[in-house]
Amino acid sequence: MNTEDRFLAEWEAQFTAYIRQHGDKKDGSHDLGHFQRVWKTARFINREEGGKADELILIAAAYFHDWVALPKDHPQRRESSRLSAVAAGELLTDVFAGFPATKVEGVQHAIHAHSFSAGVEATTLEAKILQDADRMEALGAIGAARTFYIAGQMNAQLFHAGDPMAEARELDDKRFALDHFEAKLLKLPAMMNTATGRRLAEKNAEWLRMFVRKMREEIEGEYV
Secondary structure, eight states: OOHHHHHHHHHHHHHHHHHHHHOOOSOGGGSHHHHHHHHHHHHHHHHHTTSOSOHHHHHHHHHHTTSSOOOTTSTTGGGHHHHHHHHHHHIIIIISTTSOGGGHHHHHHHHHHHOTTTTOOOOSHHHHHHHHHHHHTTSHHHHHHHHHHHHHHTTOBSSOSSOTTOSSSOOOTTTBTTHHHHHTGGGGGGGOSSHHHHHHHHHHHHHHHHHHHHHHHHHHTOOO
16 A cells, blocks of 8 residues: 555545444435445546546545435435535534645535535536546446435335336336436436546446346346
8 A cells, every 4th residue: 555545544544433433324325335435436536537636635525425415305405415515624624633724625615516416516626526426326236226225215116007117108206216217317427527437337327227128027027
């Protein structure tokens, strides 16, 4: 492990310890595992893209980007990323006293801009990479698992019984989990900021398309 990686690992250990002690969230789609995966993906994207992003900003943003995660049906859901940015700024200033004050604003912008629903433009490289890394969590096997997990929390149905693929109706991903794939998830590859993000997203989006095809087969009884 080189000096830079050791430095980041020390911060990661601090963030992890704090979250384990103070951030025991009941929402399993925004837990410590989610934060850790987003950081790993963000670091991978950055290094594939030439390593130009500030990885201290990235790791702090990854670990606290969903510190405030209001339910999807909450009336202030769009405020989650802004509230997380505010909370992260306070934590990095008051709790993690050794965190460079000059980097707090960068962390806050990355957190505020990462959310799809917030509609905030990502203007820094760190924000763009964090946004890509977080969106990867909505794709592939983890994306499918999180979709149905959240649908269960919202008491949504797995799919529309009469028209599961929405061939003759409007998509409604608030009522039907499977609709969320077409309504949002499969649109994500085109929305990625980096070439690496697009490559990874398209690979995982193809897995989701295969999943949907398999769902159709099972719903229609095509077992051969």
